[in-house]
Amino acid sequence: MPTTSKLWVRIALINLCIVAGLGTLMRFKIGFEFPYFSQKFLQEAHSHFAFTGWITHSLFFLIVGALRNNLEIINERAYKSLLTINLITAYGMLVSFAMQGYGPVSIAFSSASIITGYVFAFFALRDLHRLPKGHPGKKWVQAAIWLSILSTVGTMVLSQMMATKNYDQDTYLGSIFFYLHFQYNGWFLLACLGLFLDYIKRDVIQLQLAEKAFWFMFLSCIPAYFLSTLWADIPTWLYILVVIAAIGQVAGWSYAVRFLRSNIMPIRSLFTRPVLLVFLVISMAVTLKFLLQLGSTIPFVSTLAFGFRPIVIAYLHLVLLIITTLFLISFMLGTGLIRQSKINTSALFVFAVAAIMTEFVLMIQGIAGFSYVVLPMVKEMLLLLATFLFGSAVVLAFSTTN
Numbered sequence: 001m002p003t004t005s006k007l008w009v010r011i012a013l014i015n016l017c018i019v020a021g022l023g024t025l026m027r028f029k030i031g032f033e034f035p036y037f038s039q040k041f042l043q044e045a046h047s048h049f050a051f052t053g054w055i056t057h058s059l060f061f062l063i064v065g066a067l068r069n070n071l072e073i074i075n076e077r078a079y080k081s082l083l084t085i086n087l088i089t090a091y092g093m094l095v096s097f098a099m100q101g102y103g104p105v106s107i108a109f110s111s112a113s114i115i116t117g118y119v120f121a122f123f124a125l126r127d128l129h130r131l132p133k134g135h136p137g138k139k140w141v142q143a144a145i146w147l148s149i150l151s152t153v154g155t156m157v158l159s160q161m162m163a164t165k166n167y168d169q170d171t172y173l174g175s176i177f178f179y180l181h182f183q184y185n186g187w188f189l190l191a192c193l194g195l196f197l198d199y200i201k202r203d204v205i206q207l208q209l210a211e212k213a214f215w216f217m218f219l220s221c222i223p224a225y226f227l228s229t230l231w232a233d234i235p236t237w238l239y240i241l242v243v244i245a246a247i248g249q250v251a252g253w254s255y256a257v258r259f260l261r262s263n264i265m266p267i268r269s270l271f272t273r274p275v276l277l278v279f280l281v282i283s284m285a286v287t288l289k290f291l292l293q294l295g296s297t298i299p300f301v302s303t304l305a306f307g308f309r310p311i312v313i314a315y316l317h318l319v320l321l322i323i324t325t326l327f328l329i330s331f332m333l334g335t336g337l338i339r340q341s342k343i344n345t346s347a348l349f350v351f352a353v354a355a356i357m358t359e360f361v362l363m364i365q366g367i368a369g370f371s372y373v374v375l376p377m378v379k380e381m382l383l384l385l386a387t388f389l390f391g392s393a394v395v396l397a398f399s400t401t402n
Contacts, residue, residue, distance in 0.1 A: 008061040008083065009337045013397035015053040016325070018094065020390035022046040027386045031379035037098060044106075045097035050320065051183060052113050053090030058328045059191050060086060060120060063141060066198045067127045070135070074127055082120045089113035102162035110159060114152045121145045136201050136210055140194030143218045147186025154179030170232060177228035184319045185221050185249075189286075192327050193256070199335060203266035209259035216252030220245040227293055239297075246294040253290050257283065274345045275334035278326055278352055285322040289315075314362035321355040321389075329396065338396065347395040354388035361385070 026042050028034055064079045092109035100106060125145055131138045157175040161167055197210060204210075223245040226238055234242075260267065260283070268276065292315065329348055332338045361381050368375050 006337060008057075009332060010397060011087065012054060012058045012061070012328075013338075013393065015049070015057060015090070016329075017390065017393045017397050019046060019050045019054050020386070020393045022049070024383070024386040024390045027379070027383040031383055038101065041098050041101045044101055045094050048097055048106075048110065049090055049094040052086065052093060055188060055320075055324055055328065056117070057083065057086055057090065058332075059144075059187070059195075062195050062328075062331075063124055063191065066137070066141075066195060067124070067131075070131055070198070071127060075123060078123050079120075082116060082123070085116050086113065086120070089116060102159070107159050107162065110155065114155060117148060117152070121149055134207070135198070136204060136207055137194035137197035139214050139218075140190045140197060143214070144187050144189075144191035144194060147182045147190065147221065151179050151182035151187060154182070174229060174232075178225060180316070181225045181228050182221075184316075184324075185224065188319070188324045190218070190221075192324065192331070195331065196327075199331075200263065200267055200270060203269070204259075204263045206259055206262040209255050209262065213252045213255035213259060216248050216255060218252075220248030220252065224249055224293070227296055230296065230299070243297045246290075246297050250290045250294055253286060257287075271334040272340065272345075274348065275330045278330040278348060281352060281356070282323055282327050282330070285318060289318055289323065292318075311363075311366035314359060314366055317355075317362060318359055322352075322359060326352055326355060339399070341399070343399050344396060347392040347399075350388055351392040351396070354385045354392065358382065358385045358389070 022042060023046060025034075025037070026039060026046065029037075029039050029042070060079075060083055064074070064083075067074050089109050089112045093106055093113065096103065096106035096109055125142060128138055128142050128145075154175040154177075157171065158179070161172060161175070197204075223241050226234060226242045227246060230239075230242070271279070329338070329351065333340060333344060333348060338344055361378060365375055365378050
C-alpha cells in the first residue's frame with residue numbers, strides 16, 4: 001500500500017467517524033443513563049485518538065504527498081511503515097485509554113506514538129531541507145514538526161505523574177496546556193497553512209506577506225504558551241511578554257489574510273465554490289481564535305474564561321473542530337483526495353454547520369454560566385449536533401474515494 005493510496009484517506013475518515021462516535025457516546029452519557037465505560041476514560045481515549053488517529057495521521061500522509069510532488073525521490077518504504085505504526089499506536093491508545101485510562105498499556109502506546117513522531121520528523125525534516133529555498137510552505141511545515149516535537153515534553157511530564165501517582169496540580173495543568181498549545185497552535189495550525197501554501201505555490205504573488213506572517217506566528221507561538229497559564233501567579237515581565245506574543249499572533253494572521261486576499265484569483269481557480277466557502281468560515285474562526293487569545297490577556301477576562309469549563313471546551317473545539325478538522329476535510333475534498341460529488345459536498349456542509357452550532361451552544365452555555373444560569377435542553381442539543389457530526393463523517397468515510 002503506497003503512500004499515494006487513497007486507502008490512507010479512507011482510514012483517516014473512518015478514524016474521524018470513531019472520534020465523532022466517541023464524542024456522541026460521551027454526550028449521551030452526560031444527558032442519559034449509560035453505566036458502561038468511564039466518562040473520564042472515554043474522554044482520554046477520544047482526545048488521544050483524535051490527535052493521533054485522525055489529525056496526525058492525516059497530516060503525515062498529506063506532508064508525504066507534498067514531498068512526493070516536489071521531490072523526485074523519497075523513502076516510500078519508511079513513510080509507509082511510519083504511517084502504519086502510527087495507526088497501530090493510535091488504535092492501541094483508543095482501546096487502552098477507554099479500558100483503563102492512564103495505565104501501563106496506554107502509557108506504553110502513548111510513548112510508542114511519540115517515538116514514531118520523532119522518527120517521522122527525522123525523515124520529513126531531511127526531505128523538507130531538500131526543497132527549494134523559496135518554497136512558500138517549507139518553513140511552515142518545518143516549524144510545525146519542530147513544535148510537535150516540543151509538545152511531547154508536556155506528554156512526558158504528564159505520563160510520569162500518572163505512572164508515579166505523584167500529582168502536583170499546577171504542574172499537571174501546565175503539562176496538559178503545554179501539550180495542547182504546541183499541538184493546536186504549532187503542529188496543527190502551521191502544518192495546515194504550510195500544506196495550503198504548497199498546493200497553491202505555482203500561481204501565488206506577494207510572497208513577502210507570507211514570509212512576514214510566518215515569522216510573526218512562529219516566533220510568538222513559544223511565549224504564547226503562557227497565555228494558557230495566566231491562572232497562575234506569573235511575574236510581571238512574563239505577563240508583558242505574553243501580551244506581546246498575543247499581539248504578534250494577531251499581526252501574523254493579519255499578514256496571512258493580506259496574502260490570501262492578494263492571491264484570491266488563483267485560489268478561486270484551484271478550489272470549488274463550496275470548498276472556498278468553508279475556507280472562509282475557517283478563516284473567520286482563526287481570526288476569532290487570535291482575538292480571543294488577545295482578549296484573554298486581560299486578567300478579569302482570563303479569570304472568567306479559565307473558571308468556566310464550557311468556555312475552555314468551546315475554545316478547544318473551535319480549534320479542533322472548526323479550524324483543523326474542517327480544514328483537513330475541505331482540503332482533501334478540494335484537492336481531489338476525497339471524491340468531489342454532491343453527497344460529499346453535502347456531508348461537508350452538514351459537518352460544518354453542526355460544528356459551528358456546537359461551538360455556538362458551548363459559548364452560550366459558558367456565557368450563561370457567568371450568571372450561574374442553567375440553560376434548558378443544552379445536553380439534548382449537543383447530543384443532536386454530535387449525532388449530525390457522526391453521521392456526516394460516516395457519509396464521507398464510505399462515499400469518499402474514486
